[in-house]
Amino acid sequence: MPEGEKNRQVVKSQSSIGRREFIGAALGGAVAAGGLLSSSAAGRTATGVYREEIRTPIVARYQVVVAGGGPGGFIAALAAARSGARTLLVERYPFLGGNGTAGLMTCYNGFRNQRPPEALQTVKGIPAEYVAEIVRLGGVADADSYAREFQHDVANGDIPYCVGFDPEAAKVATLNMVKKGGVELRLHSWVVGPMLDGSRVTGVIVESKSGRQAIAADIVIDATGDGDIAARAGAPFMSPARKGDRMGMSLMYRLGGLPPSIKDSYGGIRIGDRVVKWGPRFGGDGLDVENLTRAEVETRLELWDRVQTMRNKPGTESVYLMQTATGIGVRETRRILGEYVVTEQDAIECRRFGDVIAISSNPMPSYHGKRFFFNHEGFDIPYRSLVPKKVEGLVLTGRCISSEQAPFQSARSMAPAMAIGHASGCAAAMAAKGNVPPRKLDVKALQKLLLSQNAELRMQQRVG
Ligand SMILES: Cc1cc2nc3c(=O)[nH]c(=O)nc-3n(C[C@H](O)[C@H](O)[C@H](O)COP(=O)(O)OP(=O)(O)OC[C@H]3O[C@@H](n4cnc5c(N)ncnc54)[C@H](O)[C@@H]3O)c2cc1C
DSSP states (O other): OTTTGGGOEEEESOTTTOSEEEEOOTTTOOBOGGGOOOHHHHTSOOOOEEEEOOEEEEEEEEEEEEEOOSHHHHHHHHHHHHTTOOEEEEOSSSSSOGGGTTTOOOEEEOSSOSSSSOOSOOOOHHHHHHHHHHHHTTOBOSEESOOOSSOOOGGGTOOOSEEEBOHHHHHHHHHHHHHHTTOEEEOSOEEEEEEEETTEEEEEEEEETTEEEEEEEEEEEEOSSSOHHHHHTTOOEEOOOSSSSOOOEEEEEEEEOOOTTOOSOTTSEEETTEEEEEEEEEOSOTTOHHHHHHHHHHHHHHHHHHHHHHHTSTTOTTOEEEEEOSSOBOOOOOEEOBSSOBOHHHHHTTOOOTTEEEEEOOOEEEETTEEEOOSSSOEEEEGGGGSBSSOBSEEEOGGGSSBOHHHHHHHTSHHHHHHHHHHHHHHHHHHHHHTOOGGGOOHHHHHHHHHHTTOOOOHHHHOO
16 A cells, blocks of 8 residues: 555544445445435334444555556556556456456457448547457357358557457456556455545545555546445436336356357357357346345346256257356446437437547447447547536446437447546546646647547548
């Protein structure tokens, strides 16, 4: 820890919250303080109230702290460090990669449109360097089940619509890049809330085997996927519809022992005789621990039976359940309300924004029940959608940015999520170094910085 144990200060809970009240439902009571009330927990009857007073040591200070090491987070941390900010990346799991590795979703989609027009690779910059590192490690999959009309040679840096990958290679690639990029790392650490000074986020509170600790930061990036930090800081957010178009959860899994007679991708992402496949689905709220518990129990039991059925089928007796995801994959939870909400029409009509910081060309996979392909080379993600309303000192990244549900379906894919991460990291570094609130950042300067780091902002097509 840079400032060491000897320099510890103490933060008395979150300053704006004071005493925290835990509504003690047996499982998953909502945290009443800080504005977070999970929809399903909100209606539950409390069995009592437990008051606790917490004094938390401040163990370190950084210019930028990134909460969450998924595609949106680890790229943001790399970008922040590359842009000159002392940066810490905090992750609850013992490895990086988020849903790509922990969720075993081993296919980075959305580097370009899946169908023509797909001439423009819409995600470049640090995410493209990351793909090159996976290629260097020999970690690109042999085949995947996504149809596309054109081939692009990923080994030579021409990145196709999607890149199937070996999750273990991805774990190593993320670590190699983070080490080389000068990002400091804290694994095994849950970020349980923001440090707050009024409406300004001044750091994060983490819980780990080392106990409860506070880490001060000039700027925090919420890369939790779920927008945990923003919500707990009091930012308003949009929740998925309870019924209808909420994207469900799936338990991903890996089969080993595919027989040589099967030559294709076997409906998944294949490397040799191993294939990652989409497993049982589950509906409901990915922020409700009771629902998540049920999801794990039901899908894991169902999956075991599913694989036994495969093994009973002539020709596939050799397959076996090699691995399941660390946790069920949650597609959709909060979308934080930002200074701009990307709309369905923005996505469909390919609207351009003067404050573009990334592009999403991935299809919307369940748009009114169907995979919707854009007839253009992607829509702009404006910087304003990374800046939460009502909260200072915080930048959003990944799937929790400010967006309606339809464009969310597109930009949540991991290639655009990484491009957004690239922008979030650069923005956070600029804000921290210049002592400027993210809301007031000079966006032209941000775009210039992103372009200097090879991000794709479609500037040439913009001229004239
Ligand atoms: C079943 C499924 C299938 C999908 N299929 C595809 C696909 O084929 N291709 C594609 O490109 N995308 C796919 N996606 C979408 C994609 O995986 C996610 O939208 C994307 O990973 C979002 O990136 P993120 O960085 O915002 O969040 P995540 O990948 O979820 O990363 C968030 C990270 O933050 C950590 N974290 C969360 N909360 C905390 C906390 N409080 N403290 C510390 N750490 C925390 C998590 O452990 C995780 O590492 C799929 C998603 C699911 C669930």
